[in-house]
Amino acid sequence: MSAGWPTHRFTVNGEGRAVKAPPMKRLLDVLREDLRLTGTKEGCGEGECGSCAVRMDGELVNSCLVPVLQVEGALIQTVEGLAANGELHPLQQAFLHCGGAQCGICTPGMLMAAAQLLARNPHPSLAEIREGLAGNLCRCTGFMRIFESVVVAAANSAEGSTNRRAEQAAHAR
Amino acid sequence: MRDNPEAHELIAPASLSAVLELLSRTPGKWTPMAGGTELMVAHAAGQLRPQKLVSLWGIPDLRFIEMGPKSIAIGATTTFCDLRAHAGVVAHLPLLAKAASWIGSIANQSRATLGGNLVNGSPAADSSPALLVYDAEIEMVSARGRRRIPYAAFHTQYKRNAMAADELLYAIHMPLRFAHHRHYMRKVGTRRAMAISKVALAATALVDNDLVNEICLAAASLAAFPIRLYRTEAALLGQAVTADTIQAARNALLAEAKPIDDIRSTAEYRRRVAANLLEELLIAFRSEETAQ
Numbered sequence: 001m002s003a004g005w006p007t008h009r010f011t012v013n014g015e016g017r018a019v020k021a022p023p024m025k026r027l028l029d030v031l032r033e034d035l036r037l038t039g040t041k042e043g044c045g046e047g048e049c050g051s052c053a054v055r056m057d058g059e060l061v062n063s064c065l066v067p068v069l070q071v072e073g074a075l076i077q078t079v080e081g082l083a084a085n086g087e088l089h090p091l092q093q094a095f096l097h098c099g100g101a102q103c104g105i106c107t108p109g110m111l112m113a114a115a116q117l118l119a120r121n122p123h124p125s126l127a128e129i130r131e132g133l134a135g136n137l138c139r140c141t142g143f144m145r146i147f148e149s150v151v152v153a154a155a156n157s158a159e160g161s162t163n164r165r166a167e168q169a170a171h172a173r
Numbered sequence: 174m175r176d177n178p179e180a181h182e183l184i185a186p187a188s189l190s191a192v193l194e195l196l197s198r199t200p201g202k203w204t205p206m207a208g209g210t211e212l213m214v215a216h217a218a219g220q221l222r223p224q225k226l227v228s229l230w231g232i233p234d235l236r237f238i239e240m241g242p243k244s245i246a247i248g249a250t251t252t253f254c255d256l257r258a259h260a261g262v263v264a265h266l267p268l269l270a271k272a273a274s275w276i277g278s279i280a281n282q283s284r285a286t287l288g289g290n291l292v293n294g295s296p297a298a299d300s301s302p303a304l305l306v307y308d309a310e311i312e313m314v315s316a317r318g319r320r321r322i323p324y325a326a327f328h329t330q331y332k333r334n335a336m337a338a339d340e341l342l343y344a345i346h347m348p349l350r351f352a353h354h355r356h357y358m359r360k361v362g363t364r365r366a367m368a369i370s371k372v373a374l375a376a377t378a379l380v381d382n383d384l385v386n387e388i389c390l391a392a393a394s395l396a397a398f399p400i401r402l403y404r405t406e407a408a409l410l411g412q413a414v415t416a417d418t419i420q421a422a423r424n425a426l427l428a429e430a431k432p433i434d435d436i437r438s439t440a441e442y443r444r445r446v447a448a449n450l451l452e453e454l455l456i457a458f459r460s461e462e463t464a465q
Contacts, residue, residue: 021178022179023182023184023185024179024181024226026178026213029178045217046214046218047210047214047277048367050278050280059254059283059284060279060280060283061280062280062281062284064213065208065210065213065214065217065284066209066213067178067183067206067213069184069185069228070209070230070231072185072231117279131279134279135279
């Protein structure tokens with residue numbers, strides 16, 4: 001069956017992957033079924049809820065609306081790619097600390113939308129945070145703890161980079 | 174019921190000329206797909222009718238924003254994120270940048286394209302009123318060559334447009350002559366984000382000494398496709414913005430608007446809100462004038 005389908009090559013969380021699949025197969029299903037990266041969740045399946053959000057070539061996309069053929073050559077980052085060197089991403093730490101995650105279904109998409117926002121705008125206002133996460137629905141938290149998590153993560157990232165710069169400066173001396 | 178991905182063919186030619194060759198060889202057989210924010214939703218619902226799809230995503234010849242001294246050209250697969258991030262669009266075409274921010278969420282704006290919004294032809298399309306009041310022209314391309322028509326003549330009936338089966342929407346052109354115009358655009362929907370409009374109204378105008386010297390009005394969801402409000406414009410052109418003028422303009426709008434009842438709103442609500450938006454913009458334009 002799958003032998004007849006073309007091979008699609010792209011990078012997921014820094015690793016080159018090759019997947020044989022029908023060109024119209026959703027990136028969401030390729031991630032979950034072919035690559036066993038089940039952190040990305042399916043909510044509505046029609047681009048309204050943001051549960052399946054991943055980053056593609058530096059943009060946030062709903063992976064339920066992306067046919068795998070259009071992922072050819074792309075750089076994909078999923079929630080599995082946020083933690084680095086055994087350490088949680090500042091956003092993940094903040095979501096834990098602030099109670100930004102409850103049932104957890106929306107959390108991977110929320111994290112990716114927040115990661116996209118902070119990549120573009122390291123110091124977002126509350127209004128910018130609300131806009132950045134407007135396409136991600138949460139039915140547990142009432143959103144306030146999620147917004148708070150992003151505020152804390154932005155503050156911690158800024159502090160972290162200040163500390164790193166201080167360390168580098170100390171090193172240089 | 175979810176559709177089977179194996180039921181649809183999707184190919185991605187490497188160049189624009191290869192896509193045009195395909196469309197010319199078998200006109201009407203292949204449906205172009207850019208970011209898929211419309212067609213993949215239909216697919217999810219098991220309602221994607223075209224069996225053969227040709228991807229336009231990643232064809233560089235179609236994704237560009239070129240600013241000349243007097244006009245701007247926007248490639249058909251330019252995304253709404255691209256538009257929002259472009260300083261020239263934000264500065265010269267603020268209503269288009271605003272419309273781009275209305276499209277779904279960030280994850281939709283990164284994939285949804287300006288050309289896709291127009292070809293899809295929804296009566297509620299967010300970008301359409303802005304393009305209409307900026308006098309946009311549509312450039313189409315096929316293996317036979319290129320042609321341009323006013324955007325106001327692009328939509329012909331509900332979900333139908335002036336393109337031939339072998340043509341592709343290539344670019345949207347707009348003159349850069351609105352620096353001194355008044356700008357207005359407002360969308361009324363169920364909520365601020367992720368909601369399709371019940372009605373939207375846009376305007377550009379030149380108002381001097383309280384006289385309307387130039388005005389362009391356009392609306393979404395007041396007809397089977399986004400429209401210019403020519404009769405309302407005629408009721409305003411050359412007039413002073415008085416209470417009588419506003420009433421005459423409201424009447425003209427109510428006469429030319431042909432909204433429908435549907436799941437999002439009623440015809441009566443749409444007519445009334447559109448007239449209220451018109452009054453709001455006229456009062457705003459008048460007071461901006463007084464303030465100077």
